[in-house]
Amino acid sequence: MARNTQVAADHNAPPVTRTLAKFVASHPSRGWGDAVDHEAHRTFLNWAGCAVGAARHEAAQAALDAAAMLQPAPQAAILGRSERVDMASAALVNGISSHTFDFDDTHLKTIIHPAGPVASALLALAEVTGASGRQVIDALVLGIDVSCRLGNAMYPDHYDRGWHITGSTGQMGAAAGCARLLGLDEEKTAMALGIAASQPVGMREQFGTMTKPFHPGAAARAGLLSALLAKHGFTASPKAIEAPRGYVQVVSTKCDWNEATDELGRRFEISFNTYKPFACGIVIHPSIDAAVQLRARGVNAADVERIELRVHSLVLELTGKKEPQDGLQGKFSVYHGVAAGLIFGRAGEGEYDDAIVTREDVTALRRKVVATVDDSIAEAAADVTAVMKDGRREHVFVEHAIGSLERPMTDADLEGKFRSLAEPVIGAARAGRLIAACRGLGAAPGVAGLVAAARP
């Protein structure tokens, strides 16, 4: 039944599978600078906060109800919940909940949300194997490196074609991380990557449904299972990533192999990970950032006569909803974002609650926002002036919003975001312990303490 095919193929691709497998299996523990290691802890902290925050969401509930039909063994924790399930189900559900609010991390070059697939698989596996915190952080850095590098190799073609790149590269990162955590050698790590290569997850058509956060969850589970299979001798093609009928060439016409392997072990993609400070689309962030800065300067919502907002036309095209009626509509309203920033000093998931979006003082302030299009202002910028009732004017120009690569969130910012997500679910005391556990993970004997702190 052999067929000749007409699809263009690169028969001379370099041995990417082998190169990445060797890197993942043999790169030394903490073989990077302090900045990378710090970013790994921030990445993990941000992921854990997102997962805890959405732990009671109906998507997490439905996924757990479905998993319950598999009568899962109580092996591993669901962050922010008391249920314990088998490793694969834990990886799935934590992966779902960490992406449910669309509030997780972003590798801006590829718009991959890298932690979901990788951290979700690693935490579940580490609980069962008793891995040290250092092993988890190492595996997180290496796993994220693999998925983001493969993303670099294929972006934007792969994304444009319709793949949700977080789920369709995440299984590779999860497999790499789990292979590392299991201590697989280069040969078996290549098999783990190979098995995972057959399992890209997720199409963009699913955006707006629960299946969007399902993608990182399913990718976590696929990567975990791939590593377990490889450990037990399951085989795959040793050229599964780069072969003409292998992963990359099947799901992308852009195949920039150098991106996959250049500067391996010297440039770590986790260095370019960013964290959303506000629970809405990125184009609103500069305006919210400006409002938060005005509040910090002492501008009080009650004293405001008018807020003059000058932004790029794209901002109003995408998020120009003047009278949002609920939380979801609020996410598409730069007016609500500015009001929330000035009143609360933040715009986390809580500030997109239906009750907040429709609250009287919020509604009143939002109506005082006068937006003007000015395409001389960059999409990533915002020019905001508060005009007070006494005629005083306070002006803020934000060139790059907080959370961008140019102005990364500080550790304190990240802690504030984490608390806004975790405290409603597990309370302030446990949230504090969980923050400490995430920050100290690299020096911890294991993940047991961290997992205990995340239980409600």
Place this chain on the structure above:
Amino acid sequence: MARNTQVAADHNAPPVTRTLAKFVASHPSRGWGDAVDHEAHRTFLNWAGCAVGAARHEAAQAALDAAAMLQPAPQAAILGRSERVDMASAALVNGISSHTFDFDDTHLKTIIHPAGPVASALLALAEVTGASGRQVIDALVLGIDVSCRLGNAMYPDHYDRGWHITGSTGQMGAAAGCARLLGLDEEKTAMALGIAASQPVGMREQFGTMTKPFHPGAAARAGLLSALLAKHGFTASPKAIEAPRGYVQVVSTKCDWNEATDELGRRFEISFNTYKPFACGIVIHPSIDAAVQLRARGVNAADVERIELRVHSLVLELTGKKEPQDGLQGKFSVYHGVAAGLIFGRAGEGEYDDAIVTREDVTALRRKVVATVDDSIAEAAADVTAVMKDGRREHVFVEHAIGSLERPMTDADLEGKFRSLAEPVIGAARAGRLIAACRGLGAAPGVAGLVAAARP
């Protein structure tokens, strides 16, 4: 972060997801002729034989060892083994073992092996839910219809691009079948199909490794989980199959929507399912068939002076190995195939055992086969003459081999094949009971008896 893309997209695709969901949810039980129902039982029987036959293969062992790390609950059976695992793992392992010998069924128009993903998911789910045999057969027909129809819509482009179409359409069939078995309504069935649409499995680069049979196993598991999620309220796009950034358009440039929905409920793709009679590539089948017919006419290997074989050039190109050294090489030797057919009257997995391929009488007879290329003979045909030591000649011309659509395997043929696979693993008595249980499945109260018969 919206991007304009350059990828051509069909924005006017018909509502395929909705149409298929309605069909799966509402088509009446046994809403087809007896021939379709009979084919469903044959499909199931053939699948079960393949699964039992490979139950001790190292791929099944590795998959079970990996699943054991998930501490699976004893919910569902692995055919041909005594272990019981959770539903998802049972679907995975039965899906792997049923495809391990490449000896399962074939939907020739798409070269999909349809039973693996669908039956593997259904048997596991039916054990847990206590579904009747009739419900399983109904779900099998409908599930296979969905995966093969989607295959028709995309083949050959999808396959040419590098997807292993069995795994990359099988998740849809498994989801459809499981949704039906769970009694989901049209709305939730559409969600099940939608969740599954994000999970195509498998690249052709994996051929020759254990990850090839992993594809139907992973597809079975993905489809099962999709249906369980939908049952519990998990959501997906209701246009997940047909949307521009949905399943079909992401994995195929050919999108023949009519193939997906034409004559729905009147033409059933399981009617075009076929079963391999011989455990080797399809081009050798006419030659083996001819040898088996010669044996049936009384030709005895010991009396043979020479066997004259005339075949299309493709046969020798693909399977011209004159002196195979082991079972795997034997599968690429038309000479061995003819010798096995004449000596044993069959060429099942057992006749490709290393010990058989190197056995003295087999080797001696194979050296008496003289092959001649004759391109006036079709690829699907073979012309074979046995020249006896006494000068007598016996001639057989096979236009279509046994197992083709033109000359389907009889029920007796299928039973013989089944026994050759199952008896070495579960013994003759249980194999007989399992055959009876498969054949009587549509009238059985459940799958418990069938599962018990498949235990070694």
